[in-house]
Amino acid sequence: MVITRMDLFEAIASRRSIARLGEPAPDDEQLRRILAAAACAPDHGELRPFRFTVLRGPGLVAFGNVLEDAYLARCADRGVEPMAAKADKERTKLGRAPLVVVLSAVRSMSATVPWEEQVAACAAAAQNALLAATALGFGSMWRTGEVCYDGRVKTALGLRQEDAMVGFLYFGTPLPDGRVRRPRVTDLDGLVQEWIPDH
Numbered sequence: 001m002v003i004t005r006m007d008l009f010e011a012i013a014s015r016r017s018i019a020r021l022g023e024p025a026p027d028d029e030q031l032r033r034i035l036a037a038a039a040c041a042p043d044h045g046e047l048r049p050f051r052f053t054v055l056r057g058p059g060l061v062a063f064g065n066v067l068e069d070a071y072l073a074r075c076a077d078r079g080v081e082p083m084a085a086k087a088d089k090e091r092t093k094l095g096r097a098p099l100v101v102v103l104s105a106v107r108s109m110s111a112t113v114p115w116e117e118q119v120a121a122c123a124a125a126a127q128n129a130l131l132a133a134t135a136l137g138f139g140s141m142w143r144t145g146e147v148c149y150d151g152r153v154k155t156a157l158g159l160r161q162e163d164a165m166v167g168f169l170y171f172g173t174p175l176p177d178g179r180v181r182r183p184r185v186t187d188l189d190g191l192v193q194e195w196i197p198d199h
């Protein structure tokens with residue numbers, strides 16, 4: 001197992017969305033560490049809304065069929081002709097990494113913790129997972145899209161309609177993608193104010 005000692009600020013600054021990822025993917029122990037880091041996210045009421053569905057190997061390929069079928073069904077619902085290229089993309093897009101984790105938020109009825117905060121906890125979990133993967137030397141990317149709002153895909157994941165898919169987290173080793181990355185915007189212009197009382 002690779003143990004890295006990346007400083008937290010270095011991990012935050014160096015994490016970038018990597019569109020093409022290959023082998024090696026995080027192994028079982030590395031994945032456990034990534035998901036354990038995710039589940040350490042701040043979680044109002046300790047409701048533990050995080051659910052992780054691991055897709056790899058045959059599962060990754062087969063879930064592509066779920067995404068394609070969902071696309072075809074969305075087209076049928078809307079009365080539009082499906083596009084072959086789009087159907088192909090839905091079926092194959094998970095192949096952009098050897099390991100994909102679907103992060104979902106399972107809704108609790110709580111008198112004190114609104115649903116938005118449960119989803120926010122899952123967003124914090126996603127970032128923890130991406131940073132943990134970065135610290136372990138892996139590339140990653142958080143993706144969403146229409147599939148995240150498709151009830152059929154939720155059902156395929158064993159979720160209820162009131163639950164939410166927060167994203168597809170892709171993990172692996174960065175492959176060259178020919179992209180020129182814009183440097184990060186690091187200034188805080190317009191983002192920060194200090195509130196000062198009138199008197």
Ligand SMILES: Cc1cc2nc3c(=O)[nH]c(=O)nc-3n(C[C@H](O)[C@H](O)[C@H](O)COP(=O)(O)O)c2cc1C
Nearest residue numbers: 015016017018019141142143144145166167181184
């Ligand atoms: C909720 C969420 C959904 C995202 N969905 C997509 C997506 O569907 N496709 C995509 O290319 N990037 C997606 N991203 C990644 C962002 O586009 C990416 O983080 C942004 O371009 C900044 O790049 P960086 O991650 O390298 O800083 C998503 C990010 C978030 C937080």
